[in-house]
Amino acid sequence: MSQFQTKRVPVIIASTLKPIMDVRAFGKLALSLGETNTYSLFIIGFSPKRPISIPGFRFFSSMSHFDSRLDRVMAQFRFLFRLLQVRPKLLICCTYELLPIASFLKPIIEYKLVYDVQENYVLNLGLNPNLLEKKSKKAGNLIQKAESVSGIDLFLFAEKCYAYEMPEKKPYLIFENKFAGELKEQKPIQLKSKSAIRFCITGTITPAFGTWDVVEWFREIVKTFPKAELIIAGHCPLISFHEKLEKAANETPNLSLQISPIPVDHDKLMTIFSSSDFALLPYQNHEAIRGKMPTKLFECAALGIPVLISPNPIWEGFLADFRGGFAIDFLNLSKATQQLETALAHTFFTSAPSENILWKTERTHFQQAIQDLLS
Known part of the structure; x- marks a missing residue:
């Protein structure tokens, strides 16, 4: 980790199934923080191959086999290990399933915890035609339990509608998934x-x-x-x-x-x-x-x-x-x-x-x- 200056604030941005170069987690949140030259940025996400190296960033794979239940369980332990290794001052979780460990370790490592709410995961269960009602209800309860952990300092909403769909999530700020580049000059x-x-x-x-x-x-x-x-x-x-x-x-x-x-x-x-x-x-x-x-x-x-x-x-x-x-x-x-x-x-x-x-x-x-x- 010698590529980072020790005076910089260590930040982890983590997800499980989202790609390690996710257009929001990396392309918007991480790059925006990187522009300030204030933070050491560590990105955790799905990567079937060995993560590439980019100056100013460290990448860690959460899992490499998308449909592997074992790999998904192991992703939790990898996440825990990286938290103890990096000891961030700021942790941004981009998925609900990392929140229980994030909440548990927060008083030990003493970081600020941000939850980037990219989806209304409970409502999304209704989009899966293969999910039986009993399993859907069980999954919904698990998601709500994970999202209700203590210690979340700030919620980031990727959609305006989340403010009324999930009124219990406070304090929040809305950052929509706007385009990260520039406007293309366009004729009619x-x-x-x-x-x-x-x-x-x-x-x-x-x-x-x-x-x-x-x-x-x-x-x-x-x-x-x-x-x-x-x-x-x-x-x-x-x-x-x-x-x-x-x-x-x-x-x-x-x-x-x-x-x-x-x-x-x-x-x-x-x-x-x-x-x-x-x-x-x-x-x-x-x-x-x-x-x-x-x-x-x-x-x-x-x-x-x-x-x-x-x-x-x-x-x-x-x-x-x-x-x-x-x-x-x-x-x-x-x-x-x-x-x-x-x-x-x-x-x-x-x-x-x-x-x-x-x-x-x-x-x-x-x-x-x-x-x-x-x-």
Whole structure:
């Protein structure tokens, strides 16, 4: 650990299943703190390979086998060991399952404890179609118990809606998943005359996020637009759904898959974004989804990529200022082509998005919040 100056404040940012180079934990929180030259930063996260080395950061793997129960249990012991080894002054936990150990060791090591609430994990249980009610209730109780531990000094909310979904979590600050880069200079986009339209859906590939709805929707689209393409790319955690998608790809013209049972590198997904005419956000109208602002909305807005979204007043309001997308009903297959043609008649990005969609507008507030917490 000689790469760090001893006078710097040691900070651990830890998760279990999130990638070690996670776009939020590392790309936003860690890099923002690193800019201050005040902290020694230690990052713990999922990594199937030996973590790379970056000056100013130390990386530790929480686990390397995504579906291994034993590795997930061992991740707890690895976390405990790193806490005792580093003895941080600040610990940011990015998952609930690390909170019990974090709470237990807090009075011993004497650090400030921050919980970065990236998901409403209890509500998310309803998104898993394979989870039986009895198991769902048991899992929900375990999550609530873990999140109710003593000693959490500050909650960071990745979504505004968490303030009313989880009112017991106080004190809190809201830091949305805004885009970490800069706005791309963008001219108005017209796609009306284009026949070889490329669509993509990326991220977590599950039925609740509308992936299968898009497959059936696309099957209707190619009847009128035979040159259209659909790329489905990302992390597909359900084996049965993975197999279902592979069968669909074999049967559906111009449907290609780039899916994996483990998290996919974010840069790879961004490359797919950038080569597409439309990014698709066909999320279902679920309690765990409807109040959130998907990260992809910020990314597409900043990069000038039109989006087709499921009807949602929050998302539609966000896109309206710069005409960044269009709402369609992916479930209404009889009007699939008609709705797409209506979308194609629009001119997108008639004005530039506000810089408020960028993480840099949050960075100073986050840095100040951590400074205040440690003072």
